[in-house]
Amino acid sequence: MKKITILLLTLVCFSGFSQSKSTGIINLTSNMTASFTLNNSTSKVTLILTGPSDRWFALGLGVASGFGMTSGDVLVYTTSLSDRNYVGTFAPATDASQDWTTVSDNVVLGVRTLTLERSLTNSDSNDFQLPYASTNSINLAWAKSGSVSTTLANHGGSNRGFATDTFTLTNNEFTLESASVFPNPSNGHFTLKTNVELTNINLYSQTGAFVKEIKFNSDSNEIEIALDGLSSGVYLLELKNDSEKSWKQIIIN
Template sequence: MQKTTLLFLTLLGSLGFAQQKSTGVMTLSNNPIPITANFTLDNSTSQVTLVLTGPSDRWFGLGIGVEAGFGMADGDVVVFTTSTNPNLSDRNFAGLGVPPNDSAQNWTTVSNTVSGTVRTLTLTRALTTTDANDFQMPYASTNSISIAGVRPAGATFTVGAHGGTNNVGYATAAFQSLNTDDINLNTVELYPNPAQNFFNVSARSEFNSITIYSQTGKLVKTLRFENGSIEERIQIDDLATGIYLLEVSGTSGKAWKKLIKE
């Protein structure tokens, strides 16, 4: 919780995402509930943000920097399961069986939400770490990434064998800059701000969701726009007065905005 609070206080204080690049949403071909991942690298904060989705009724993992045929023998993996505390663990592939935990747990969970059969996680980590098991992502030289999504064939939160090749999906994507017409701080506007009963969100490119956090990083609510939108009026009568952090997300990236509720 302390790491999450510090992260949000840093975002509120600077909001300086001047240099970002993103993979966009990468969909892994394992059904019926696919795993998706969206990596955003931020040069100004030296952080990577990973928005990861998967089935809500079982554990699932994401192999980072691995390609088809890697054989579960080595590589970086992050695993979510409700049967461990904390739920998220930073691990490494070491062959058959349960991937062992890394000595350093470098991923921080910013949010964990469930909508129907889909769980959405927002995670952050430093671009580079001192852990030899971590896939390093220096901003200047990380131009693409390959990933693998794994999960069990049946509903279970006990981490074990993933259940065969039908429950593994692979994807590779190139990073695209978010400094032009993609969603970033310069292309998203909030008004009025400060606001009392409502505020408007306007963007140059489509966004699919707006997530509101308190000043300490607590998730307040998430609003979803299934068909995409470039302008929305948001009612905030139910919010207490104070400062909030908004995450505006679309397929091309995301922006963080500060909102003052009077």
């Protein structure tokens, strides 16, 4: 009886934490990745999308190889993000309803990282719907400009591709996204707390210029960081491990 009780408690705890599922990082092409997280508690999907900062790029949702660009949901970044839909070989038409919110837009070393959020489901017929219970995989089509340009045009045959990935249950408390920095603002001495393995910490200026790599003791989940000699301002911490990357903004007084 005791073993059964312990097992039930374990299952209850696990189900309480498993309110999201994620694809992890999907490598599309050079400078292009995508990562989807579906959150059952908030009924939101978070998409972390990276692409080249000097040209347009696009990501089609729920479309597989051979779809012919005749229909489907697509996100396009030119000088800003737009929610669109495929209309054959013509430039994707802009949706009347722009359902994605840009949470952050950062450029570092030629790579733009967008953190985007949308409801899992909505009434927009042009949007690919992502009901939590039944969404276990996703087909993607991607494209980017073959040259430096933010004007949407033909991408060329070698600058596109397709990918499929599956969702697995995650625990939001055990992701890099859940890492916290305190105090913030600070005088340059602060604590970084994370519940998952961390392999690299890099510091960038607000404009994306690399400042330094931060050395730390990977055996601790609370890392004391001292950044002396920096000018006051806003900086970005790049947190990385083998399967995730996350950004944290810090303010130094």
